[in-house]
Amino acid sequence: MTVQRDIKSGVNPPTGSLAERIRSHAGLLATIGLGVLVVLGFGLETVLSKNGLSKYPDVYGAYEVLPLVAGVLAIALARLLAGLLHRPADFYERAAGDLEEGEDA
């Protein structure tokens, strides 16, 4: 057990099998893969359709951009909201008097 942990500790990253290296960078690889797919999707649409991005005019243009914008927007909003409305976890419990000073949930 201790031996293994020594090997895997971050002192010497390049060691270890390919699978392990993939696993440790799974997040990055997934992000890149997704990015490629998204770009591919838009590319495909642009190539295949006559009027630019909108391949299916009856489905409102390049609405597929929406999630990108919306996702960014939502996460930004969420962070803003968290900053504004953020309270300790036991906020209500303390307010309601379930918890006294110095007591934990």
Place this chain on the structure above:
Amino acid sequence: MPDILAVLNGVSPAWFLIVAGLLAWGAPWSPVRKALMLIGPCFALLAWFATHETGVYGVIDLGPFQLETFRFDSLSRIWVLVFILIAFINGVYALHERNRMTDGAALIYAGAAVGAVLSGDLLTLFFFWELTALASAPLIFAAGAPMAHRAGLRYLAIQVLSGVLLLAGAAVWASQTGSWGCDAIGVDSAAGVMLLLAFGVKAGFPLLHMWLPDAYPKATGVGSVVLSAFTTKLAVYALARGFAGEGALIAIGLVMAVFPIVFALVSNDLRQTLAYALINQLGFMVVGVGLGNELALNGAAANAFVGVIYMALMFMTLGAVLHRTGTVKATELGGLFKSMPVTGVCAIIGALSVAGVPLFSGFVAKTLILSGAHYAHNDLAYAILVYASAGVMELSVLKVVYCAFFGEARHHQVREAPQTMLLGMALAAFLCVYLGVDYRALYELLPFGIDDYEPYKLNNVFGQVQLLLGGAFVFALAVGFKLFPLKSDHTILDADWFYRRLGDGAARWGKAMGELLVHAINTALTAGVARLRARLFNLFNPAGALSREFPSGLMALWTAIMLAAVLLVSYFSPMS
């Protein structure tokens, strides 16, 4: 149909569930209760199959009015079926649990929900409406903690309030129209508004929604599964019954589909995240009901059907996590996929269904509502729904799956969930996939025939996949740059602040001021005035003059006053 089934023709499935629930409540032996939890839904399902013709059965004649306890038609039967299914799946899922309170309560709750869907008049609806409230509260209380107790009381109060609104609205409605029938109502009258509010409380309308993220995360692991399934979908059914095509519902539904997303993203309690995601789901259905065309109504029904299953699946996986780790807080979980792979797979299937990935059940249902919005030429609704569905809805379920099963590992020493829980989850997961593939089976249940509708058209699938990929990409980027998920244990204020903090604070302030006032009276008044105070106290305290044993003098005075009142009134009355 076999002859055996003919006996059950016209017997409301609700009774099987309720009777099984009552028996389970009384049965002290766990195996008996577990058997009842499986047998009850089975019989209910048989009754559902046996009643193959639509119509009104089980009319109870109460003299002045008639209670229609079993109205079986194209709209109600799909809801009933999914309620029975989920009651059964929950029965399987809960096999490991030894809790007398929740077993019976879950069955009665399911029965009440089925009964409410099947009720043909507002009085019957009210009865089952309140029964769902009463039967579901134990599922929250059973969690045991004082927090759960308080949340359960808040939940119960709000649910009962909804029932009272319903009864009041029904009474006014009946007095205006002379009918207790539970049919199209509309918001033109005061009664209609009252009924809409009553339904809206249960459907989680904006600002009326706070009971949902408040109570669901505090229920027991098993309890939250059934809680997520019945109450809100029942409300959607009631809305579809009474307010189909009501324009206001589109706006309400859109708000419901959008605003919870932000809360879902920042909530630390994963079950709370799911509760917000549930409101978002409900928003879709409410928009579908509000649009009111056949496609959209079908979409609302289909969404309710698959929504019950995949939301239950999500709650089941988190229930399993809770069972093993004792927590569902994002900050305390992570990397569970290694130790609970089956649960993890089920969660992923659930998440894919929620997100609406093609070949999963969410896709075939959600696309109906989107098409409905398109068909109605409601561009704004369409755009917002797209935003809410593929873009961000996905984020919140991705967050649940990511926080619990991937990311930084925090629990190394847990076992896989119990076999029975896995079986329950597997059943639900199977349905999620099956309905996504064999979507005709789902479409045949819908209230309006849609043989010609084809969800798997190239543009549809392609567009949807693109949406999902975009959402996933944003999520992955955000995770990569450590922008998300937020890693802190916190409470995010929601509308419940108004009553939990502001209302509570006002009550506290009032009490403190009252105490100060009493104190001031106590100290400030001199001996001469103290006599008056003593009198006041004698009058108003529990043993005081107003309730004490010696009121005959006071009473004689009242008599004189009342005599004067009657004399005055009768003296100055005009002659008829």
Place this chain on the structure above:
Amino acid sequence: MIEIVAERFNYAVIIILMMVGLYAVIATGNLIKRLVGLSIFQTSVFLLYISIAKVFGGVPPIFDYKELVGYKIDPEVVYSNPLPHVLILTAIVVGVATLAVGLALVVRIREAYGAIEDHAIAEADYAFELEKGF
């Protein structure tokens, strides 16, 4: 003027008695006095009924008895109405019975509480209630 007053003198007295009786019930804390007030109040009603029965210029409704033809009522003579008198006899009996029960109760109350003032009794009850806790 005098005539009007004289004509209604009875009713004035009745109203005064009624108010006196009711006031006594309201104002006094002494249970016996309260019963006395009640009696005055009831008596005013007896007077009311008897006053109703009085017909000005009427004679007592006592009829001559003539053999063979029975009672003879003289159409020339104005009689007072006998019925209210009869009624009020019953009411008096009822009033006496009520008073008797009331007095018996006061005796029992005195035995139980050692007091017949309502504030003393209320305080005793209050103390008892406090002892048990709300």
Place this chain on the structure above:
Amino acid sequence: MTVGQWLPTALAAHAPVLLVAVPLILSTPAAILRTGRAGWAIALSGALLALLCAVELFLATRADGAVISYALGGWPPPFGIEFRVDGLNAALLLLLTGAAVLALIFARPSVENEINADKRSLFYSAFLVSLSGLAGVAITGDAFNLFVFLEISSIPTYALIAMGANRDRRALTSAFNYLVMGAIGATFFVIGVGFLYMATGTLNMADLARLLVDMDGDRVVRMGFAFILVGLGLKAALFPLHLWLPGAYAYAPSFVTVFLATTATKVAFYVIIRFSFDVFAIDSGFVVNALTYVVTPLAIAGMIVASAQALFQTDVRRLLAYSSVAQAGYMMLGLGMGSQAGVSAGVLHLINHALMKGVLFMALGAFAISYGVRRIENCKGLGMMMPMTASAFTLGALSLIGVPFTVGFISKFYLIQAALAQGWIFAVAAILISSVLAVFYCYRILVNLWVTPIPEGRRDLAQPTPYLILVPLVGLALANLVFGVHAAPLVDIAETAAAAAINAGTGS
């Protein structure tokens, strides 16, 4: 006179007078015999005979508009005293005698527990007199005779309440209060009758009704109406004239509370209905105005204030007593509407309230016998110890709240409907608020009954509930349920009664 279906014709012909006379006569042997059991047997047989007569009268008046008139002593009305039975008081007589029989079955164990052995026969004797008086009030057609019966029923009631002094001396003061107020109420009534006599020269109620139709503007008549309404309001515990009631219900012996709660105020209600709708013409402006502007606001205030007061009680019976005041508000509200639907709903609630309060007070009596329970916090764990009784109590409480499939729901439903027919949304709101309050005060008891664990040491005190209590208790509890589901018979009775009250007034 209609020939009876039940009794031999000879008896049936005299059923009205027998109904009153039998209990009155039997009270003497009950007093003389001096053993509790014998007294009980005599009282029960008296009540049973009265019940038979009541059933006979009830059946005879089922036909539409049927009226039985019985001339007492052979003097024809309007000169002699008349006993007059129609759809309205036939139902009340049935309720009265039925409740008396059930209460008496309950009485034996209860009285043996609470009353000294040497007083029991006198106790039953007083009860019989009281029953006879109440029956007389309900049956008589003569206004002054009604006053006499009112006092005949009241005076023994004061004594019966005072019998509770064995357990709590406050019974004495409660009885005294009731006496003072009852006497004032009865005196007010008799003043009112005096005014009516001044104005019309008759005391027969049917005759009065005939004459009063054309005397709308007469101030003496209006004065009489005011006195009669207030006097009866006192007897019926109309808020705020209810102050005698909580003490009387709380400290009287259990049996007396059961009997009073199911009958005494109900009879006073009947008289209010009789006078407001039958004797005085309901279309007179002053009656309508008094009902609308005085009775209705007070009824609504009573429904809410008394329910709120019930919320803060510690003694279970006081709690239910305040709830009775609130329920009286419901009935008054029905009357206050002045419509046939309103009166019908009021009468229905009158009957239903007797059913539910009968169950509740009987169950409390059973608790008191087995464990001496009187306060709410002492109810802890009784659900486990006495499941049958506690279940019956729970059923009664649910009925009180107005849960569907209980009688409480039916009458509230009719009340709401009647209110809506008038367009009285505020009345509907008041009913709902009062019901919510009822939920809370019932919740306080029910939680103690079922949820809280059995306190240490109580298990050892266990005593089985006597069968003589269980039988009437369960019977009444089931009646709550049965008539809640199958409401038609009671509704029919109430509607006949309302029709009798209103049509008799306008028709004659």
